[in-house]
Amino acid sequence: MASRRSEHNEQLKGKVCVVTGASSGLGESIAIMFAQRGASVTLCGRNEDRLQASLTLCVQASGGQADRFLAVSGDVVDPSARKSIVEKTVEKFGRLDVLVANAGVNDPKTGILTASEETFDKIMNTNVKAVFFLIQEAVPHLAANKGNIVVVSSMSSRAASSPNIVYPMSKAAVDHLTRCLAVDLGPREIRVNAVNPSLIPTRIRREFAPDEESLDKHFAEALVTEIAKQPLGSVGVTKEAVAEAVSFLASDAASFLTGLCMPVDGGRSFAGTFGNKS
Structure with a gap:
């Protein structure tokens, strides 16, 4: 048992990984878990202060091995930032094995009568275009090491929703991008997969409330709704x-x-709206 646990704790030992959107929320949690499991990690994010805080948590999770981590600040929508993320990773660590495309944005005003072209472009450019072209930057280095890509999508890609329309559209696009790239990059021995989480209380939904107290209330109400529709009952995804x-x-x-x-949704995606609560 102890040996099996040790193997699990070293699941990513020696791997060099990039995690975008790593300055908070899900990206931060992914980077910390990678740190715990032996990976060297480049953390990417827009907010320098939060990015440094996440970097500190990763160093702590690794037992103080600061040389295993790199922080690269910038917006993945910016082509120069995408290029810098990959180049600085390879410059520091000499290789790239795993790209986690996690950075994303959302906005409540994306209904057919409320969306602006500016909001539409912001979501699609961040959630789809930036993912596509960051992968393009990374492919030569991933191919050299038979690496892999994990895209963070959403359960919302699998279900029609209203009035929040553009975000689910963007996630449906990256789901199909995942499948297309799996075929396209297979001959290079690069694997491409995605995860589709249900609602998680992270900063991506900060646009949905004017302040922290209202945001907490928003999350609490939304989680009650989601949990009621999943087979696992009172268990919410973390x-x-x-x-x-x-x-x-x-x-x-x-x-x-x-x-x-x-x-990764407690069965929500297949349970519809009539989960068995008996």
């Missing part, structure tokens, strides 16, 4: 549960998995 799924897909244990969009 950042750590999603990070576990990403860690598995990024590891050699998933060596024969590609093109997979993995729900």
Whole structure:
């Protein structure tokens, strides 16, 4: 048992990983779990202060091995930032094994009568275009090491919703991008998978409330709704549960998995609105 636990704790030992959107929320949790499991990690984010705080948590999780980590600040929508993320990673660590495309944005005003072209472009450019072209930057280095890509999608990609329309559209696009890239990059021995979490209380939904107190209330109400529709009942998905799924897909244990969009949602995606609560 102890040996098995040790192997799990070293699941990503020696891997060099990039995690975008790592300055808070899910990306931060993924980076910390990677740190715990032996990976060297480049953390990417827009807010320098939060990014440094996440970097500190990763160093602590690694037992103080600061040389295993790098912080690169910038917006993945910016082509120069995407190029810098990959180049600085390879310059510091000499290779790239795993790319986790996690950075994303959302906005409540994306209904057909409320969306502006500016909001539409912001969501699609961040959630789809930036993912596509960051992967393009990374492919030559991933191919050299038979690496892999994990895209953070959403359960919302699988269900029609209203009035929040553009965000689910963007996630449906990255789901199909995942499948297409699995075929396209397969001959280079690069695996491409995605995770599709249900609602997680992170900063991506900060636009949905004017202040922290209102945001907490928003999350509480939304979680009650989501939990009522999943087979696992009172259990809500956590950042750590999603990070576990990403860690598995990024590891050699998933060596024969590609093109997979993995729900991490307590069964919500197949239960419809009439889960059995008996």
